[in-house]
Amino acid sequence: MGALARESTDDGVLSGPEYRELAESAETYRKALVVRLIGEVGLRTGEVTRLRPDDVRSTGDRASGALLDVRAESGERDRIAYVPDDLRRSLDRYVRSNGIDADERVVDVSPRRIQMLVAEVADRAADRTGDDRFAAVAASDLRAYFARTLLVEERVDPRVVLAVGGWESFESFDRLLGEPDESTVAAELSDADVGTGDTAPARASDGASRAEELRERADRLERRVDLGDRVRAVDDAVLSASDRDDLEVGVCERLAEGDEYAGAWIATSDLTDERPTPAAAAGIDRSGVDALIERFDEASAVPPWTEAVRDGAVSVAEIDEGLPAGDADGAASDGEGSVVDADRVGAVTAVPLAHRETTYGVLAVATDRGAPEDWEGEELSALGRRIGHALTAIQRRNLLLSDAAVELEFRCRDEGAVFVDASARLDCTFSLESIAPVSASSLLFHVTVADADPGDVFDLAVEHRGVEEVRLVETHGDGALLEFVVGGDSPLLTLAAHGATITDAVFESGDGDLVAEVAQDADLRAVVDGLRTAFPDTELVGKREVERPVQTVREFREGVEDELTDRQEATLRAAYYAGYFDWPRGSTAEEVADSMDVSSPTLHNHLRKGQRALLDTFFEGSVGGE
Template sequence: MEVTESIARAALDTLSSQIAVLDEEGHILFTNSSWGASGDGTAGAEADAEGFNYFDSVDPTEDDYAIEAVRGIRQVLDGECEEFTLEYPCHTPEGQSWFLMRATPFTIGDGNFATVAHIDITDRRLAELEAQDNARQAQQERQNLEHLVDRINGLVQDITQLLVESVSRDEIEHGVCERLADTDPYLFAWIGSAGISEERLRVRAAAGPADVDLDDETVALEADAPTPSARAFATGSGQIVSTVDGGSAVGRRYGDAGIEAVISVPIGNRESEYGVLTVCAGNPDAFDEREQIVLEALGRATANAIDALESKRTLTADRIVEMEFTVDDSTLLLNAASTELDCRFSYSGSVYGSNGALREFYTVEGCDPEVVRSFATEQEAVSDVTVLADHDDGCLLQLTISGSLVELLVDRGAVTKEITSEDGEMAFTVELSREADARALFELVADRYEGTELAGYHEHERPVQTRQEFRAGLEERLTDRQLTALRTAYYSGFFDWPRAVDGDELAAMMDISRSTFHQHLRVAERKLLDSFFERDRQ
């Protein structure tokens, strides 16, 4: 019996969910090692929880969720229901969290017992809230449009219904153009966009009776471009041509089709940019200030609808965006170092320290370690530098850099695949989940650093389980301390032979005792192996 209980406890300890077993009076018989992390409703961690009465922890004047949870667990123990579930918030000053509590009964002999599990559903709830927020924004834009112009109230309603019911971006874009072209006095509407590597607008959708030349625009996307569509894309604001001049670039494209006025508005919001909507009318001065407000709001509503679809797609994305770009800005530390020291830096990874600073690890080739360390120490942006391991013609270097470009990428949700710096130029390969995120990230880097060039852009199928997904699943099972111990040991060369550092040095880096460090590391290693072999079996 003792062996069986040990196996049961060990099995429960491999689960990231917080699990406790209660008797029919509500006493906690035992818990797994995850119990007490947060959201369990008990008085403490695993060791303190056993023997504690789960029901006595509830203050009926303070916590409605806990009252409902106790009521549901009692029903399970009394045989009134086969299962009880409850979703509840568990927010902290550091962030928002949600959990799903599930209680299920079982019997041993004449005794009634219940298993209570608390499962972290924060990612799902945040995604739902984001989708709801996008839906609310779309609804708000619909209300704004209805109050702005009664004349096109029917158009607004039709397009709003289209945005709500559409299931793809193509359906949204073609539907918007068709409904606009069917509304007097409009004769034609089209939507164009430009990929990250493109400097010209390409037509994505168009509709209308006017015979407009739909070849992709060859005009550069600049604020002073001769066409309103290019200017709207470059500036992010509406552009109007009140009267089409037959000798202008606008006249050459639209004049022969009977177009007398043109307006272009961006399809975008504060987070994303999806292109430009251009509407053509057969009357001069057809687009006054009120008309512009309505069409700009329509552009934002369209962007919000596309955002909502993109958010849903991201949750089950089977495609990812891979972007490669280079930066030869000499203000970047590694560019300056690779030029002056004639060496090469290769990114090995990063980990956040206990103080919240990002520690970056680089393999350096072609330079004496002491020379590299001395150079980095003299740089104002470097707050910490450590040579973790020497090897032939190079070293493993740990750097903490304020305003780091790597930290910018991490904050923007990019998964860094590869970074190198050689001869004064850094090369990056990153992955993101959405095209809009990739464009926004590239533009942010290009605005901040001179000499930023796009080198490659690809969309490809996500494997059955990507390395990122595997790592994310493992990180969910590890505590912050366990993950930090594992990363610090790995990047510091603790697992190399011979070892570059020992346990005392790593414990000092984390500001904990040697025994505590090894405890965190052993648990992390066990969870890593569990994840690896479980994945291998799947």
């Protein structure tokens, strides 16, 4: 067990905050999923590699979450594990976004690679926190955290923990959970009420205390369920939004519909004057927001929305703590037409709306109760990230649909960028051929390298932790085509995260020339500042508006016809209508070949060349494959 774990808790296992810090340090969706499958489901590294979507099944009406059939090396079911509901949703999103079939492996790597992914997350946690003890965390520490959380924090029956975690005996827990100290023994057994010496009034008092505790737990559970319903309603608004205005209004309205929040509003990220202008609001109007602002001004307190944008994290301010009563004229609507005095607001929680390096604004929610509990803050933080991701998607869609854009040209000499560094150290040239998304935080690059040996490139690439995978596609002349999966260390990834489309990129002997297009309504300052923040030795060298030619369906078809021979078009048409491209296939290649009275190799030759012509026409003129 790592050094961090030994110093973190009395029983020598990661604490809850430490585990959350570790999980949040995963810079790719896949790494986060791996950490959570071990730390929250209890899977071994080999079991993670054997997980398939159809191994996950509903619990029916018995509970939320899902059951997981854990596979042994033989492929047979070894045991049943439990997947929490939020992790099940994350797993479903990962499967859908990566096009993983029901019988395919979700994380198709070796167990050794799983261990390496955990180590990379641990290293990043150490860098983020400045605490080198994180670097010692391994997959076994995540399994230990899983066991301790169930046994000690959740007080789950040890027999259940033994079964879902796949441990052979209760002695297996001995190395995971240290010996309890005297205070723990006393505290635990005093609550057990062993013996017969209690008096009746003492028992009655204990019973009343227990009843009050149960009522409080029930109230907390009810609030958690209500908030979960509210968050799901907001998610529906996010998914159905057609543009940014629609999204922001929908988010605020859904949050203010229930009893959880008295009002909600969204402001832009430009809060230099600390007086946000709501872009959308519900349950509260401009005067109500102004009244709250005045209370912070009079108390000389930094508003939570300013802290949220500055720190990139949820910020909470309790109004009753040192803030004046404010102007009684400030009011907010409770969503049903009545007016709520702004003085009754007990706390304001501000959530940054961000995706990777881009912060689009801040969501503020007001309550008539105190500060939210930790779990509520975590729910709101995750919601803010989802909204930020949706805003990025809307911005990219606007760019794709627009017939005009703003072209930005950058010069990057930052050694922290993987291609800048490699081109300088090898005195070679990298030319970007294509970009494709792999996950929410990773991109697939196809890059041509000239004047360098691919093996030397591989050796340098592994030094950059943002490079997840690299392979040789083919060699030609004095160069080669390489494939990179990059989750960091690249200005191209940063630009893509800001909603930009990369149209050209060349890295030569330490100089990177990048060209990207953004929508006309994009926040250009946020794009430029975000890139400079990630890679300081970068400058904007050009900006201009460009027309983006719109091609009609007829023009596209004519372009395809110009590229195809008659035989290629006939072969593609026959194969298409025979169901050759369906899954499962309606006809085999041999059947299509027989119907056209050609040999199978001839058919494949026409099909491959025809498909290449189609793809050339579709992807022509766009590195990113618009």
